[in-house]
Amino acid sequence: MLYSKMAAALIAALGLDQPNVQSSSFAVLERGNADSSFVLSCFMWECLVGRPARESRANGLLLPRTSESSTAVLLLSCHHSSAHYRNQTLKLGLNLTSLSQKGLFEELDLMKVISESLSAKKLSAELVDEQGTIAVKNLFLSVRNKLMKMRENFKSVCLIIGNINDIVTSGVSLEHVFIFINYLQGLLSEISNMSLVISSHVTDEDENERLLGTFIKNSSDLTVLVSGLQTGLSKDVSGCLSVLGQSVPSGTYHYRLMDRQVKMFSPGSSSV
Amino acid sequence: MASLTSEGNITSFQKKGRNRIPYIQGTRQSVQNAQILASSGVPSLDHVLGNGLPVGTILLIEEDVFGTFAKLMLKYFLAEGAACDHPLFLASRDIVPKSLMKDLPLPIKSDSGSGSSQGAKVEDPMTIAWRYQNMRQVQSAPGSSNSGTQLGHNFDLTQTISPEDLDSCDFTLWSGPEENDLPVGGFINPDYGFLLSRIQKHLLDGQFGVQDEPSKHSILRLAIHSLGSPLWVNSSCGQSLDATIKKDLPRFLLCLRSLLRESYALAMVTVPCHLFQDPAIQRLCEYQSDMALKFESFAGSSYETNPVFKEYHGLLHVRKLGPINTLATPVPESLDLAFKLRRRKFVIEKLHLPPELQESAQREQDDILSGNKSFSCSSNQSSKLDF
Numbered sequence: 317m318l319y320s321k322m323a324a325a326l327i328a329a330l331g332l333d334q335p336n337v338q339s340s341s342f343a344v345l346e347r348g349n350a351d352s353s354f355v356l357s358c359f360m361w362e363c364l365v366g367r368p369a370r371e372s373r374a375n376g377l378l379l380p381r382t383s384e385s386s387t388a389v390l391l392l393s394c395h396h397s398s399a400h401y402r403n404q405t406l407k408l409g410l411n412l413t414s415l416s417q418k419g420l421f422e423e424l425d426l427m428k429v430i431s432e433s434l435s436a437k438k439l440s441a442e443l444v445d446e447q448g449t450i451a452v453k454n455l456f457l458s459v460r461n462k463l464m465k466m467r468e469n470f471k472s473v474c475l476i477i478g479n480i481n482d483i484v485t486s487g488v489s490l491e492h493v494f495i496f497i498n499y500l501q502g503l504l505s506e507i508s509n510m511s512l513v514i515s516s517h518v519t520d521e522d523e524n525e526r527l528l529g530t531f532i533k534n535s536s537d538l539t540v541l542v543s544g545l546q547t548g549l550s551k552d553v554s555g556c557l558s559v560l561g562q563s564v565p566s567g568t569y570h571y572r573l574m575d576r577q578v579k580m581f582s583p584g585s586s587s588v
Numbered sequence: 589m590a591s592l593t594s595e596g597n598i599t600s601f602q603k604k605g606r607n608r609i610p611y612i613q614g615t616r617q618s619v620q621n622a623q624i625l626a627s628s629g630v631p632s633l634d635h636v637l638g639n640g641l642p643v644g645t646i647l648l649i650e651e652d653v654f655g656t657f658a659k660l661m662l663k664y665f666l667a668e669g670a671a672c673d674h675p676l677f678l679a680s681r682d683i684v685p686k687s688l689m690k691d692l693p694l695p696i697k698s699d700s701g702s703g704s705s706q707g708a709k710v711e712d713p714m715t716i717a718w719r720y721q722n723m724r725q726v727q728s729a730p731g732s733s734n735s736g737t738q739l740g741h742n743f744d745l746t747q748t749i750s751p752e753d754l755d756s757c758d759f760t761l762w763s764g765p766e767e768n769d770l771p772v773g774g775f776i777n778p779d780y781g782f783l784l785s786r787i788q789k790h791l792l793d794g795q796f797g798v799q800d801e802p803s804k805h806s807i808l809r810l811a812i813h814s815l816g817s818p819l820w821v822n823s824s825c826g827q828s829l830d831a832t833i834k835k836d837l838p839r840f841l842l843c844l845r846s847l848l849r850e851s852y853a854l855a856m857v858t859v860p861c862h863l864f865q866d867p868a869i870q871r872l873c874e875y876q877s878d879m880a881l882k883f884e885s886f887a888g889s890s891y892e893t894n895p896v897f898k899e900y901h902g903l904l905h906v907r908k909l910g911p912i913n914t915l916a917t918p919v920p921e922s923l924d925l926a927f928k929l930r931r932r933k934f935v936i937e938k939l940h941l942p943p944e945l946q947e948s949a950q951r952e953q954d955d956i957l958s959g960n961k962s963f964s965c966s967s968n969q970s971s972k973l974d975f
Contacts (some may be wrong), residue, residue: 349880351910351911353911354911397849399913400913403621404914407914408915427845428849428850431843431847434784434788434843435792448772449774482842485842485876486839486842486843487839519868519871521866522834548923549919549920551919554917573915575914578915
């Protein structure tokens with residue numbers, strides 16, 4: 317069976333397996349010491365594997381066609397390295413290396429950009445200004461160009477940004493990050509069949525991160541809140557996940573991260 | 589190249605391609621995701637963190653009130669590096685880095701403590717509780733049951749490294765900017781930029797990058813002591829101390845993590861979080877680190893005289909264990925961890941309440957009878973008919 321269930325539980329909880337969710341914006345907020353990278357990996361799995369498999373089955377095909385009917389993904393990772401997402405999605409049965417060779421996946425690793433800006437290499441000089449901080453305008457233009465090029469070859473595109481709050485940490489002002497997100501939201505109307513997923517960490521004691529989290533949440537159609545358990549760590553439950561949206565019934569779940577699977581279940585019950 | 593099968597027969601199978609992960613002394617690969625792991629210098633701590641510290645990551649240690657045990661952790665970390673011939677980098681503005689290097693403990697040559705205790709138990713059979721003779725012994729220290737696969741060394745704090753051995757170690761010390769240094773990163777306090785520049789240069793000169801191909805791969809161990817302490821204050825900063833630290837410290841950790849991700853290096857950074865008035869600084873530092881621990885020492889607190897904690901010197905709080913190139917993070921068996929410092933060992937184990945031992949040899953019912961004379965109906969207690 318081609319349709320893997322490794323990430324299906326999370327996708328079903330978010331309602332992404334429902335039709336007509338292509339032109340939407342999603343917010344993923346993480347609180348405390350929880351990590352939401354697995355949610356982004358599930359989004360990538362849905363775009364690159366889940367949705368094409370469902371559509372091919374609906375069309376009576378045994379194998380999905382990886383062609384102009386597929387969704388291409390551009391990943392802008394700010395907190396984790398690109399290797400982290402490649403290894404994580406590999407656990408879910410998704411090989412990003414082979415998909416990037418077909419043009420279905422591209423990545424922008426901001427940690428690599430920061431690392432190069434500290435050295436004399438300056439390979440990504442257009443993304444870093446003279447003070448060593450990230451040039452947000454050039455970053456937006458780079459993202460826009462890549463998305464438009466991918467849209468020419470594929471049916472739909474999805475932009476996933478991991479932990480955008482790290483752009484603020486790297487020295488960019490909060491106002492510039494707001495403008496950057498605003499421009500990205502504008503791409504949704506400029507580029508047809510585009511989805512936007514932005515994740516951010518929210519530290520309640522920090523005003524900047526709180527404002528950023530609120531801004532992202534208010535400008536999105538669906539919000540996923542990832543947090544740890546209030547009582548600490550547990551082997552049976554990795555954390556708590558809440559879904560807030562207009563087209564999807566809101567709910568609170570517990571999730572458990574296993575070696576090759578994400579399990580979702582109602583609080584207090586076993587996995588279903 | 590021919591290889592052996594499990595039955596000892598030689599086959600002509602040849603593995604395609606070369607092994608991308610080089611062999612580095614003092615490390616091993618994780619079974620889950622082939623991540624290179626190195627020891628922190630404390631084997632029981634390695635078990636808590638998931639069998640070792642992943643190379644390319646930052647371990648943040650929130651210092652105890654007097655900074656004693658945080659400094660001790662740095663000593664173990666550096667001593668482990670010296671024992672494995674790893675290059676060392678130590679930065680501190682609070683202490684003279686050379687003095688800490690001179691106090692590095694020596695590894696214990698052979699550790700047969702756990703084996704001898706188990707042997708003694710077998711030779712001493714139980715006569716009353718014979719049903720429990722063959723039960724598995726409860727191990728308090730994490731990872732003590734699989735001591736055969738231990739990655740790191742145990743160290744003897746009473747013996748320090750000799751000057752000759754110290755001179756043969758490859759170490760670099762930093763206690764402040766030098767004349768020709770240039771800051772990077774655009775920090776408010778340029779001292780963070782100076783340190784970052786020095787680290788970046790050291791990684792480049794030592795060929796610790798993952799793309800580099802030196803003659804012999806090794807791991808650079810970065811130890812940064814008391815980052816963000818009041819001695820890091822720079823007079824050129826116009827803003828308040830907390831405001832400067834809140835912007836510079838997480839940014840420094842982000843930049844350091846960016847450098848380490850591309851290198852065969854790992855860092856242990858201690859931060860005096862109890863000195864910061866803004867609680868957001870602690871949260872932001874934990875977020876920018878890959879793993880975060882907090883040491884709570886009993887010294888100077890009411891716990892010091894509490895008989896419940898008489899066996900221990902403090903508590904260990906696991907603040908964060910982030911996923912490193914994997915989906916699921918390892919979770920310790922127990923979060924109630926305490927540490928105790930012995931002369932030859934620093935052990936982190938599950939917090940156990942001491943057994944409640946009565947000092948009197950009398951039976952409990954004898955105590956009740958002797959103490960409750962007023963409740964008996966008869967005054968003659970020696971009668972055999974009395975209940």
